[in-house]
Amino acid sequence: MAKAPALIQSLTLRGLSATHAQVFAGVRLVPLLRAAPRDDLRIARHGYDDTLAVVDLSDGAIYCSTYVPHALVIGWTDDGSPVASYGAALGAPTDSIPLAKRWRGVNVLHRMTRREARGEDPAERNRLRLLPQHLAMEGFLALHFNAPEIAWSEYSRRAISRGLDPRVEVSLSGRAIPSLEDALRVFEIHEGQCGLLLFVGELLASVFVVSHPDDYRALHRTLIEDLFEQTLLYAARHNGDSQAFTHTFDAAQIGSLDDLRAALGRARAEAGALHVDTAAGLLGRPISAERVYRAGPFSLQRFMTELDPALDNHIGEAIVRDDGTLEYAKTYRLSAGQVRRARLLQQLAAHGWNLDATAAALKIARDQLLRRIDGEGFGYLIAEHVLKAALKRTRERGR
Secondary structure (H helix, E strand, C coil): CCCCCCCCCECCCCCCEECCCEEECCEEEEEEECCCCCCCEEEEEEECCCCEEEEECCCCCEEEECCCCEEEEEEECCCCCCCCCCCCCCCCCCCCCHHHHCCCCEEEECCCEEECCCCCCHHHHCEEEECCCHHHHHHHHCCCCCCCCCCCCCECHHHHHHCCCCCCCCCEEHHHCCCHHHHHHHCCCCCCEEEEEEEECCEEEEEEECCCHHHHHHHHHHHHHCEECCHHHHHHHHCCCCCCCCCCCCHHHCCCHHHHHHHHHHHHHHHHHHHHHHCCCCCCCEEEEEEEEEECCEEEEEEEECCCCCCCCEEEEEEEECCCCEEEEEEEECCHHHHHHHHHHHHHHHCCCCHHHHHHHHCCCHHHHHHHHHHHHHHHHECHHHHHHHHHHHHHHHC
16 A cells, blocks of 8 residues: 655645736635646535535534535546546435434534445545535634543533533635625636635635636636635725736837747746735645545645734645645635634643643733633633632722
8 A cells, every 4th residue: 555645734836826816806816727637536516405514523523514505526546547427426425314304404414524435436436525614624623622631620510521512613605705706707717727816805815726627617606605704804895906916018028929928928927926925824834734534646634824823824625646736725714713712722732721831821810811711702611610700800900
């Protein structure tokens, strides 16, 4: 068996090139082109009639979402040959969902990723369904999810027995982002386009990459069904129109169609490099990754940037070929609040959930830490009498 490739250390656009952007109001879309797409990994959409989904994570935990509009079905071959039976057949999962009969209006799914068939036919066997973005979000929500290993007296009985259950984050549908639906409708899809960098109000909202131009063309409009953090709504409303970059040609340097073609190629490359630079908050930054599935010469991984409140922070999933080529990516920009909550949990877990040690590490008073835990929505972790006493002391000091 071939050795699995190493986990990705940063998200790079290997195998792709960016070109000049298209701008519509506060939305800027940077096409990503693939010069030599291959046919041994293909991606199709499978829609769900019901938007509410419950996913059994098989470890006693359940992931619930009120918004799961579609899954992606990925077909691949192990030997580099084209994926057979692409299209409607690829986009139609074969498994039945018996529990859905018990819960009307609810999709009850059994994995974030699931191999669609287990027969002898490779065309059927090499097929994987995944829930885009939810795969990454589930990993984010699972950060330090379990209860403290030591039953500290400050914690509630619920925290000791159930940990962070439930942990909740709120996102927006792309339909809530001003101008996004119109932008997706009017933007030109380029020849060879396999992805995009999506900026909203000059903030990097998402990176979306697929393996083949035909797949991208079919999936382009699904961006309106993606999840987006709430800051992007305000950025789209208040940051004004996105900047349109222009390029001036020196007529003296152009004497033929070949000269014009070469100058245009240079301009597109320069514009693409500039747009990639504006995505440096994600591209090229160190990330921590986890392998979720090994599919022949491909590796499905989910990842997260380090949580730095001074920088943009993102989660996502990617499929990477053994040679490092990026075949699929879907990212989600974290809000400042999401980063604060995750950093707080990281600090608590790093110090064994000891409140005094965590407060010392953060260089704040113990009562300040308790207020922060409560303010970030984790007050249910702390025993009621401990939290009330801390809040009372805070009020008395404020008089």
